[in-house]
Amino acid sequence: MRCRLPLPRGVAGQMVVALVASLILIHGISFAVFVLGNLTGREMPGQMHRLAAAVWTLDALPGDTRLEALQSLRRGGPGLNLALAQSPPAGFDWSGEGLPNPLVEELGRHFGIGIAAGPAGGDTVKLAFRLHDGSVLLAEGSRAERPPFFFAGPAFITALFLAVSLAVLGGWAAHELIRPLQRLAGAVERFGSDTIEPEDLPQEGPAEVRRVAFALNRMQHRINQLMENRVRMLAAIGHDLRTPITRLRLRAEYVEDPALRQSFIEDLDHMDALLQGGLTYLREGRSGEPTVTVDLASLLSTVSDQFVDLGQDVPLEGVSCRVPVAGRPSELLRLFSNLVDNAVKHAGGGMIRLTVVAGRVRVEVVDHGPGIADRDKIAMQEPFVSGDAARNKDRPVGFGLGLSICRAIARGHGGAFTLLDTPGGGLTVRVELPLKTQ
Structure with a gap:
């Protein structure tokens, strides 16, 4: 513990x-x-002051007590090299010139001072102080009283x-x-992107952070409950509406006029597609399945083959090797199937281009149809916005949820969704997803 x-x-x-x-x-x-x-015991800046105090002290003491006092000064000031002599040694200059610093020069006004050079290349000098009784105090001093290195x-x-x-x-x-x-x-950040279910935040740290975590946990559960209620409501409405749609489809089979019967069936299929699209939009394109590693090249090849089997020209170009991404397979299949289906409906066909750029996977669905005007590209990605007359001519208009669902799926996988112009005319839908490296 x-x-x-x-x-x-x-x-x-x-x-x-x-x-x-x-x-x-x-x-x-x-x-x-x-x-x-x-x-x-390192030499400190006050050495010269201690030397001056020693000179004054020894000069004031009687001769028979100086030796004991000198030993006490040595013990109390480890940096002082002092000695007593009866007469000055040879080699000292007593002219008073070249004294090492102002403090020693001040002592020279009261005592005779001799100076001799210290060790070759050194910064010290040997000093001799002539006391008033004629004895000599020998010491060492610095040529300049400098502060220690900063x-x-x-x-x-x-x-x-x-x-x-x-x-x-x-x-x-x-x-x-x-x-x-x-x-x-x-x-x-993970809430609402990796899974629909909320993830309880750990209530750790300071009291303020714990209160924030508690409030966010409650908010997550409330949001999740609202989303579930909304999906259940639309699922119930869809179920209740599909029942009469199914009955109408069965009754349409008894219509003798083939053209009228086919018209009934197409309208009923359109109504069913509207219900399914609305339910998918309220789920923001999420299927609830876990995130796994998906080979995007294989998935796009499957999408291309499905449309080729239906007689549509939708080739796959670009990278042919394995391209792993982290995603939910059914959602990615819905995303690219919807984009290719739009290209087939509005341009009679298209092309899927797969490339890898700077650690991201880029998928482009290219068609050469009427395209979308620049002023409408952003609006067309919003829900309940349908295309212009050029793209929807002679076609039943839905709720306008197709591109918004595709964008929600792309963003739910950490990707980007962009509408671009195709060189020479048409629309290019670009989806970028992060490449899974591990």
């Missing part, structure tokens, strides 16, 4: 906890940096740890807060 810390339930409370935790971590790291820096100083280290700590804790807080929102967005 996992043990979880009792975090606040709200987004604001969790952000405050993350901020306080980051501040505590930053102060802890800063304290450790300063403590460790002092314990290393990127090695405590200010930069503190700022660096501040930035890193805030970035890490901020990223963790953002991830923990955004993760449930990403799950919500994914579930909402």
Whole structure:
């Protein structure tokens, strides 16, 4: 069983906890940096000040106590290299020129100071201070009192740890807060696209996110119930209307005039097609079957063969190898069958072109009929909009749901649906679907 810390339930409370935790971590790291820096005994910028204090202190002490005081100064200031001598060593310049920094120059006004070069190529010099009783204090100093390198100083280290700590804790807080929102967005995106049934969202994360998930779950179930009621209503109406349609079709068989009998049967078939189209539209083209891997090349070949068997010229061109897509086979079959049927009705035939472009499958149903004017292309994809007189001449007009159902099926598979002009005249319907790579 996992043990979880009792975090606040709200987004604001969790952000405050993350901020306080980051501040505590930053102060802890800063304290450790300063403590460790002092314990290393590294030479600090105040070395010359400690040297000046040592000179004044040793000069004020009696000669018999200086050695003990000198040892205490060495222990208290690890960076000081001090020694006492009765007389100045050779090699020191006592002229007072070339003193390393203003502080040592100020000491020279009260004490005699000798200077000698330090190690070759180094930045230090050897100093000798003549105390008032004639003894000499030897020390080492820097030619210029320079601050430490910025990127090695405590200010930069503190700022660096501040930035890193805030970035890490901020990223963790953002991830923990955004993760449930990403799950919500994914579930909402999937609702109505992969399946008709709603998918309950996980009620996790801050209180505000849980409330949103609960509200979205209720909304999904309400929408699903409304859709089911609508489909059931139309199914009941379709069933009730198909019964008298079936009786009329049977009675039409007793009509002696063949032309009149055929006219009755065509009108009854048209009424039945209208009912089926309305039911399909209310389902947004969805059949309710699961999503599987479909070989689109094989499916289009089946559509082409069906129309060729009926005596229609509908060839399939383009990719002949396997083209996998994720989809629902019956819906894809309805989509491309409807498009080819439109081409046959309005142009006397057409062509199916299959290509793969940049990870997407492109299917184009091309005809050379009267086409659709540019001003009507968008409107024709909306429900209950029929074509113009040129495309529907001498044909019964339906509800205008064909292209809207095709567009709904294409979008339900994550694709795009576009109406284009065919070069030389006619209509090209382009459907693009994502190619399944795995």
